[in-house]
Amino acid sequence: MEARTDVNRLPGENSPYWIQYPLDIRQQFRLLCKHGERVRLWYGPSDSIVSVVLEVRDNGDLVFDVGPDARTNQRLLAAPNVLFTSMMDGVELKCALGPLREVMHEGLPAFASALPTRLHRLQRRDCHRMPIPVGHAVHGEIPSSPQAGPRPSDRSAQRIPIKLIDISLGGVAFELPSGTSHTWERGLRLPECRLQLDDMGVVSVDLEVRHIADIHTRSGTVRRKVGCRFTRLSAGAENLIQRYITRLELNRRNVG
Structure with a gap:
């Protein structure tokens, strides 16, 4: 289980690992969707759900799977800010999503958010060649x-x-x-x-x-x-x- 004290803090503005080009950000989420990678959606000091990216829509919106507990899902929807974290090939992905909204995906409830304006992508292996x-x-x-x-x-x-x-x-x-x-x-x-x-x-x-x-x-x-x-x-x-x-x-x- 990830420690909220670590993931709650987004890196500073001067970090060289921020991706700020929308096409690059969209491609990262498409890869998460394609490979079914697990992601976490954080909505409180120690509260999160495990989810997956179901779709990256043509307008850039991200669609996430809902959790199994209805009350937890409602808390997530009520949160003014949601933090996204994931790992892909040993690379940590992190960004702020803002509030989520409820949508339908293939006839089932899902969460959606706008594409983030930036995504932090940190390679844990120092100076990976x-x-x-x-x-x-x-x-x-x-x-x-x-x-x-x-x-x-x-x-x-x-x-x-x-x-x-x-x-x-x-x-x-x-x-x-x-x-x-x-x-x-x-x-x-x-x-x-x-x-x-x-x-x-x-x-x-x-x-x-x-x-x-x-x-x-x-x-x-x-x-x-x-x-x-x-x-x-x-x-x-x-x-x-x-x-x-x-x-x-x-x-x-x-x-x-």
Whole structure:
């Protein structure tokens, strides 16, 4: 049973995990509906019912199943504010729904609410890395000569293209281009890197090399994978990366 003292508190305005685009919010609820995930509707300090999302209507309204107890259902309908919580693939979903109203769904009573203006989506596994699927145009540019220590960045330095392998809020991994002459090792700095996230935009970040590994392919060739952490990540870049990771996860679930 969830502790109300934890779930009752919505995260602050500055949390990077808020989803505020209606299409993205609607897609999250459609996935909950498609997979029959359990949700909780909270209406008091320690009072809630377990429900499921029955439908996401074309106008954006959400339809939830009612509980087995009529009196509890009436208390939920009378609550001026209802808090929604759920878990999907280890990701916590949370938002304020406002008041619910009674509707009919396939001839049976149900609850309905307007689509929330924002949804908090928190990945419990810190810096969960998402692999970049084949066909996604995710690439970037890094300095051709990494720095051995924290020195001022040189915006005019020559750059080389890279292909990203995975991405998280903590960093990225990329395939080292063939023909790179520089000796790569842990601790090297990559200032002013640019990452193109499909059609979502470009972010500028500073990276630090954390590990290097050789990948042996079936053809017998050896590719070098470089894993890096972000040492500079603006709030805007963090929000864009979070939205991109959310898109990747939604696409993965839709395919599955």
